[in-house]
Amino acid sequence: MSDKPSIMNSKKGFTIVELAVVLVLVGILIALGVRMIGPLTQRAKISETKGTIDAAIESLVGYAATNHRLPTVAEFTGAVKKPNDAWGNVLLYVVDANLTTIPAGSTDTICGRKATNLTVRSCVNAGCTTFTDTPNVAYIIFSGGANVNNQVAATGAVSSPPPVTTVNIYDTGLNVDNYAGDLGGARVEPVDDIARWVTLNELRTKAGCAGQQLKILNNELPSGSVTASYGSNVYGDGGIPFTAGGNYRWCLQTATGVLAADLPGFTVTPNIVNVNCQALAEGTWGQANNLQLSKPAGSGTAGSYSVTVFVRDNADTAGTNDNIASRAFVVTVSP
Numbered sequence: 001m002s003d004k005p006s007i008m009n010s011k012k013g014f015t016i017v018e019l020a021v022v023l024v025l026v027g028i029l030i031a032l033g034v035r036m037i038g039p040l041t042q043r044a045k046i047s048e049t050k051g052t053i054d055a056a057i058e059s060l061v062g063y064a065a066t067n068h069r070l071p072t073v074a075e076f077t078g079a080v081k082k083p084n085d086a087w088g089n090v091l092l093y094v095v096d097a098n099l100t101t102i103p104a105g106s107t108d109t110i111c112g113r114k115a116t117n118l119t120v121r122s123c124v125n126a127g128c129t130t131f132t133d134t135p136n137v138a139y140i141i142f143s144g145g146a147n148v149n150n151q152v153a154a155t156g157a158v159s160s161p162p163p164v165t166t167v168n169i170y171d172t173g174l175n176v177d178n179y180a181g182d183l184g185g186a187r188v189e190p191v192d193d194i195a196r197w198v199t200l201n202e203l204r205t206k207a208g209c210a211g212q213q214l215k216i217l218n219n220e221l222p223s224g225s226v227t228a229s230y231g232s233n234v235y236g237d238g239g240i241p242f243t244a245g246g247n248y249r250w251c252l253q254t255a256t257g258v259l260a261a262d263l264p265g266f267t268v269t270p271n272i273v274n275v276n277c278q279a280l281a282e283g284t285w286g287q288a289n290n291l292q293l294s295k296p297a298g299s300g301t302a303g304s305y306s307v308t309v310f311v312r313d314n315a316d317t318a319g320t321n322d323n324i325a326s327r328a329f330v331v332t333v334s335p
Contacts (some may be wrong), residue, residue, distance in 0.1 A: 001178075010145050012179075013068055022050060023083075033219055038258050042146060044086075045086035045087060045146070046086070046145075046194065047085075048085075048086040048144075049085040049086045050194055052082050052084075052085060052086070052143075052330040053085075053091065053141050053142070053143065053194060053196045054196065055062055055080070055081060055082065056080040056081075056082070056091060057141060057198060057246050058081070058139050058197050058264055059079060059080040059081060059209060059215065060079060060080070060139060060198075061198070061203065061206045063079045064110055064203060064207045064265075065207040065208060066160060068107060068108040068109065068110060068111070069099060069100055069101065069102050069108075069109045069110060070095055070096075070099045070100050070110070070138065070139060071095075071100065071122060072095075072097075072100045072101075073093055073095065076091075077090065078091040083291070085143040085144075085145075085194075087143075087145075087148065089143065089145055089148055091141055091142070092141070092142050092143070092144065092150060093140070093141055093153070094118070094139060094140040094141075094142075094152075094158060094167060095118075095138070095139040095140075095158065096116040096117050096118045096137075096138060096139070096158050097158060098113075098116070098117065098315070098316060098317070098321075099113070099115075099116065099126070099138055099139070099200075103240055103314065103317060104243050104244065106240055106241065108198075109240065110138075110203060110204060110207060110209065111207070111213075111238075112211030112213060112214060112239040112240045112313065112315065112323065113200060113204075113213070113239075113240065113315050113323060114136075114199070114200075114213050114214065114323045115135075115136050115315075115321055115323070116135075116136045116137060116138055116200050116235055116317075116321075117158055117164050117165055117177070117316070117321055118137040118138070118139075118140075118158050118164070118167065119133055119134065119135045119137060119146065119159075119164055119165070119166045119167070120133070120134040120137050120140065120169055120197050121134075121166050121167065121168050121169065121310050122168075122169055122171075123168050123169065123170045123171065123281065124171055125174065126170070126174045126175055126176050127166050127315075128132050128170070131168075132164070132313050133163040133166070134197070134199065135164075135199075136199055136200045136201065137197050137198070137199050137200070137297075138197075138198050138200045138202075138203045139169075139197065139198055139203075140152070140167060140194055140195060140196070140197040141167075141192065141197075142193055142194060142195035142196070143191075143194045143195075144179075144193060144324060145191075145193050145194060146190030146192055146299075147171060147189060147190075147192055149192075149193075150193070151170060151176050151191045151192075151193045152167060152168070152169050152170075152193050152195055153310050155330075161332050164321070165307060169193070170191045170193070171191065171271075172190075172191055172192060173190050173191060173216075174190065174191045175188050175189060175190055175191075176188065176191050182252060209214075212239075212245065213238050213239060213323065213325075214236065214237075214238045214240075214248075214311065214312075214325045215236070215237055215238055215239075215241030215325070216235070216236055216237075216311055216326070216327040217235040217236070217237050217281075217308060218234050218235060218327065218329070219327045220329060221234075221293065221328075221330070221331050222303075222334070223331070223332040223333070223334065224263075224295070224300070224304055224314070224331070224333050225299060225302075225334045225335065226298065226299070226300050226301070226333060226334070227298060227335075229293065229294070229295065229296050229297040229332075230266070230267050230293070230294055230295045230296050230300075231291075231294040232292070232293050232294075233290045233291065233292050233293075234250075234290060234291040234309045234311075234327075234329075235290045236248045236290065236313075236325070239313035239314075239315060239323045239325075240313045240314050240315040240322075240323070241313060241314065242287065242313070242314045243314075245287045246287040246288040246289050246291070247288075247289045247313075248287070248288070248290075248311045248312065248313055249277070249285035249286065249287050249293040249311070249312045249313075250266050250270050250272060250285060250286050250288060250290075250309070250310065250311055251262040251272045251273075251274055251275075251277035251280060251284065251286070251309075251310040252272065252273045252274075252277075252288070252291065252293075252307055252308075252309060252310075253274060253276065253277045253307065253308040253310060253326075254273060254274075254275065254306075254308075255275070256275060257273055257274045257275035257276075257308070258273070259273045262305060263299045263305045263306065263307060263331060264300055265294070265295045265299035265300025265301065265333075266293055266294065266295045266300065266331075267293075267294055267295065268291065268292070268293055268294075269288065269291070269292045269294070270285075270286020270287065270288050270291065271286065272284065272285055272286040277308075277326075278310065278324065279332060281320075282312065282322065285310075285312060290312070291309055293331070293335070294296050299331050301333065302333050302335040303332075303333055304330050304331070304332045304333075305330065305331045305332075305333070306328065306329070306330055307324055307327045307328070307329055308329070309326065309327055309329065310324060310325070310326045311324070311325050312324045312325075313328070317331070
């Protein structure tokens with residue numbers, strides 16, 4: 001019989017000390033794993049919410065292209081595929097109310113506009129003394145984040161007056177709460193809101209309606225003579241026309257604001273002449289389908305005269321944020 005020990009007899013098990021060390025290591029690994037689950041879950045929810053908001057942004061672009069307007073606040077949840085963020089809370093929607101209703105007599109409320117009543121202010125510090133403004137925003141979609149705290153400080157539809165509403169959106173991590181209307185009132189805590197917005201130009205381009213803004217069609221005015229009568233119309237196009245009393249409002253701008261001095265012998269209809277048309281109140285502009293320059297035969301003085309025609313539409317029915325277009329002309333009168 002061999003004196004060598006058997007294989008079975010040579011096996012050794014863990015000592016109590018070794019087993020204790022293994023259990024301690026396993027416990028440490030489990031604790032680290034549990035500690036990492038929270039942040040990883042939070043990152044996953046943030047990523048999911050960003051994707052949900054991006055999808056909602058595109059859904060509203062499609063809605064606008066089909067309906068020629070944006071949905072109202074009440075219509076928002078039905079206009080997007082997924083109206084809730086990853087924490088189960090409904091996404092918040094801020095929109096210029098002028099973009100949600102098509103004016104009577106018109107077929108569109110987006111393509112003809114140049115401006116909105118909504119500005120996003122991206123704040124770098126809690127006091128928002130350092131910021132970057134993005135004007136003419138069509139709509140904002142955002143989530144209150146894990147803390148369910150609306151720190152964007154806005155909700156619902158924005159309309160005029162005031163002419164422009166500025167919405168503050170703060171960098172993540174800043175201790176802020178400018179909105180007391182949500183759950184728990186004012187709660188100053190690190191910002192975790194997730195927000196996206198679309199400007200009017202972006203919306204117009206994505207909806208396929210670029211090039212339909214308010215403009216003056218004429219490139220030049222015909223020349224005339226002292227001996228002959230003169231008549232020429234300036235035409236507007238696009239924008240949001242008025243439904244009664246003439247499609248647009250008009251103003252003729254000249255060097256002194258006196259037609260007899262700046263374009264002798266001529267009359268203008270509507271008869272609104274000023275040295276600074278844009279400074280005039282909307283109600284003082286003349287309303288008509290087009291602007292007409294005319295003079296009878298035998299009147300006027302030979303020369304070249306510079307004038308600028310301004311036209312404005314009814315884009316902002318409740319305020320003064322209408323579209324305005326202008327074009328400079330030279331009227332040449334020969335002897």
